[in-house]
Amino acid sequence: MISMHTSPLEQPGIGDAGGMNVYIRNVASHLASHGAQVDVFTRATRASQGEVVEVEPGFRVINCVSGPFEGLPKESLPTQLAAFTGSVIAFVRSEAQGSAGGGAGQRTTCGRTGAGAYDLIHSHYWLSGQVGWLLRDLWGVPLVHTAHTWAAVKNLGLAEGDTPEPESRRICEQQIVDNADRIIVNTEDESAAIVEAYDADPRRISVIAPGVDVGRFTPGSDRATERARRELGIPLRAKVIAFIGRLQALKGPHVLLRAAAELIRRHPEQNIRVVICGGPSGTGLERPDELHDLAASLGVSGYVRFLSPRPPEELVTVYQAADIIAVPSYNESFGLVALEAQSSGTPVVAARVGGLPLTVAEGASGLLVDGHDPEVWAKALEELVLDDKLRIAMGAAAPAHALTYSWDSTVEKLLDVYTEVLGDGVVDSPFRAAHGVPQGPL
Template identity: 40%
Template sequence: MPHPDPRHVLLLSMHTSPVDQPGSGDAGGLNVYVWHLARALGQAGWRVDMATLDRNPSHEPGVRETRVADGVRLLGVALPGAAQTPKEGLPRFAPDFGRALATHYGRTGRRPSVLHAHYWLSGVAALEAARNLDVPVVLTLHTSAAAKNLRAGPGETPEPREREDAERSAVAGACRTVVNTPVEKEQMVRLYGADPQRVTVIPPGVDPTVFHPPEDPDRAARPGFTVLCAGRMQPLKGQQVLVRARGILRREHPETPVRVVLAGVGSPAFLAELHATAAEEGVADAVEFIGSLPRRQLARLMGDVDAVAVPSSSETFGLVAVEAQACGTPVMATDVDGLRFAVRHGETGWLVPGRDPAQWANAMHRAARDPGAWRAMSHAARLRADELTWDDVAAHHADVYLACARAARSAYTPTCDHRVPEP
């Protein structure tokens, strides 16, 4: 068995590649998180591998390495029959994904000192790989089945029991579970029976080179008040709530010119439903669908609009909300889970009590009626985002990795060194 490199980490993101554009396919906040964490660790002197499922059906089974940044490689794992399998069918490939990575490191003569799994599928794969490599696992679920099912709204398909059981096993088997907020830590303890000493809170960061206020915003060129919702188009994210809310605004406050911009892609069925709802509400002319945007273009748009809306039913953090604040734009977000941490109510935006379209219509009406007061929160929003940097995120993760690696070497505990300081 090759000796582990003490500053070598493998980040597993099986179901979606960290280098994919967020807002397309299954790519979203998780992709942003893994990519920026990897890059910041690489800049800090770590050797970083990111592993994802190779989706090219012409590739032979095996692992392909691609250098994507200083100190960072992407490992594409090709498995027979997995390339064109939808996300729902991937659980059966997770153990093979983990075994393929273990075999790869066995052949290279070098192995990481810790595996960091992102999302539950990667958790299953990481535990399998760890058994073969004899290294500890750090887990970040990003979303959990139990929490999502508690918050699920109309039209949201419940997460399967298979996922919840797998998440519980991954939490139990991990050296340390990393979560975004104290709220998520409490959920891990209450819903999954996690040992609170083995759950570490590390909020995500924001890239200030991408997300910052535009030097020449063209907000004034837009008629009325513009609200942007950016992310995957799916019931959980709540685009349907905004469309219904715009309909209520037109009926109750026809004098209030609000434009809703929806950025992202989703299933054809859900997109068709959104278009039909806009037509039914009589607001097809006030709802704009612009598809998925590159990060810099999205950041520019965030800085140009009047408000960014996050009407999700659940979010472990809500990275879009903080990215919008970094662009100087206040945020309207559902008063739930990690969004309560990301948005400071009345200071950097508003927390809307629920997902009733009438509540969102009221919030948009209030903001559009007094845009000056709404925009007065811009400075505080920027300061909030300045508190969160990827360098800090990487440093806190490095502390966790090194503690777990020390514990594995010394057999201090079969799970984890509990002396890792909280950030």
């Protein structure tokens, strides 16, 4: 696997780490539990990381030096594509030489070493897709790609003041679509979108929904909710609306703040509180205090609690402490936060964008909102704030909906795709067409 711009070991909610990190870590872990051996190549960002991190049996993270450890924004990472690719190749070559010389700690895959140690490449995000495209041809193995977000799709639903994705990224994504042996998407809507925007071949698209860790994200008892609120410094009898995610315009936390300010003005008796859990990212890095300033200008600073990002084992308490989770994103390929919230027994109010209409069972485990007008959002949130019976019923129904998604199911479907692209089920494989490789096992 290739995840150049962010490591699956990074804390989601900080910088560029988010749902993609959760996805890669869980997929790699579950692939390993199914007997696969997975190396995730990512760019080193600290000298102390070490080159190889053994996460668990069958799952390693390889930190590749390419460019300075710190101070290199994501927008500058395309300048390091060659360096990163060279670092991956150097690592694989060194492992092959170490194994040939009987070096300790070297690992083989399927009894082989070096470039031949990998049966397949799965790249994540467009930067990694460019690297995967080159390595696919060098190593003679298929390339599977998951974009997580697409420039052409994001640019259709930008938040106010957000910066459009550059044309250079769209061109690179077009090249990946044209050359990958299989594209993995989260939803049928995403499949239709890339067929429209990139003229993708539908036969080389596989729809596989992400999962949720239903063993970790579980409903809390009344006592657990009270304990979580005490630990987070939230009044026990408040109505709590929470936002969890990266703090940038694309995710819409400003929409929630404006809507909540209107609710607080209308219903002071409800003792409404807002929790914002996450760190600045993307355009949010330009003004890291923007949401604090907005809360102050709206006169609701005393009603808003800002929390730093938390690892999953602590994040579950935020979900359990909340009465409602708001997901006002302008673009969301799937919506893992919405799924984790429902698994934790908390209803969701989400924007009707991307994969959220699939993730949220509208009317059963949450509500969907058209657009991002704070007045419209205030009305949707008001419905659940005021109607205790409806909110509690949705919270009770939410875990059953979340149970329909699991990482085991995701990985089993991925393994089917891997088997297909390695066997004779590939439809017009670009690699095989270019190299005259016949259909059948490589």
